[in-house]
Amino acid sequence: xxxxxxxxxxxxxxxxxxxxxxxxxxxxxxxxxxxxxxxxxxxxxxxxxxxxxxxxxxxxxxxxxxxxxxxxxxxxxxxxxxxxxxxxxxxxxxxxxxxxxxxxxxxxxxxxxxx
Amino acid sequence: xxxxxxxxxxxxxxxxxxxxxxxxxxxxxxxxxxxxxxxxxxxxxxxxxxxxxxxxxxxxxxxxxxxxxxxxxxxxxxxxxxxxxxxxxxxxxxxxxxxxxxxxxxxxxxxxxx
Numbered sequence: 061x062x063x064x065x066x067x068x069x070x071x072x073x074x075x076x077x078x079x080x081x082x083x084x085x086x087x088x089x090x091x092x093x094x095x096x097x098x099x100x101x102x103x104x105x106x107x108x109x110x111x112x113x114x115x116x117x118x119x120x121x122x123x124x125x126x127x128x129x130x131x132x133x134x135x136x137x138x139x140x141x142x143x144x145x146x147x148x149x150x151x152x153x154x155x156x157x158x159x160x161x162x163x164x165x166x167x168x169x170x171x172x173x174x175x
Numbered sequence: 176x177x178x179x180x181x182x183x184x185x186x187x188x189x190x191x192x193x194x195x196x197x198x199x200x201x202x203x204x205x206x207x208x209x210x211x212x213x214x215x216x217x218x219x220x221x222x223x224x225x226x227x228x229x230x231x232x233x234x235x236x237x238x239x240x241x242x243x244x245x246x247x248x249x250x251x252x253x254x255x256x257x258x259x260x261x262x263x264x265x266x267x268x269x270x271x272x273x274x275x276x277x278x279x280x281x282x283x284x285x286x287x288x289x
Binding site for chain 2 (some may be wrong): 064066100101102103105150152163164165166167168169
């Protein structure tokens with residue numbers, strides 16, 4: 061068990077649907093992240109939350125909307141997505157963003173397919 | 176061009192053999208370099224973290240090296256096992272503001288065959 065739980069594991073949605081991805085961490089960490097992983101490409105940072113406050117939005121289209129109600133939970137709300145948004149969406153947490161000995165702990169991701 | 180380049184892109188070895196994965200980076204200044212292992216269908220898991228002043232770190236059969244002068248790192252896997260089949264990702268933490276910025280490589284896919 062990774063300590064970071066993501067649901068659902070798989071999601072297929074049409075371009076007009078609205079869905080949400082959920083992430084929960086049980087590690088007592090203060091920072092949470094959303095990453096996008098596409099085939100053969102490096103992980104792309106989407107959003108960073110530190111103590112529930114959004115500290116980074118990496119030029120992500122507005123059809124992706126994050127929500128962080130507390131330090132343990134993170135959501136990614138999806139609406140009017142495009143087929144190129146199909147990817148593995150990974151949630152991660154860490155004690156402090158970017159600290160030297162603060163590794164990221166990843167969930168197992170949500171495999172999203174947009175039809 | 177990515178600031179963190181990994182080679183080879185993919186690799187096939189026989190069980191029991193050793194292998195070395197390479198990571199070259201142009202990121203500067205950096206505070207630490209990390210290696211992650213990602214099994215198929217799973218999220219990445221941290222293997223090692225090295226600060227710029229460290230030049231080697233081991234985690235079981237995994238040994239990472241770092242040469243900050245040449246901006247190169249390697250991950251050596253000893254006596255490979257079938258469970259080592261995975262993608263290995265090199266990540267450099269760029270010194271940026273108060274929190275840094277992680278720059279990811281594209282990964283090396285390793286397949287260990289019996």
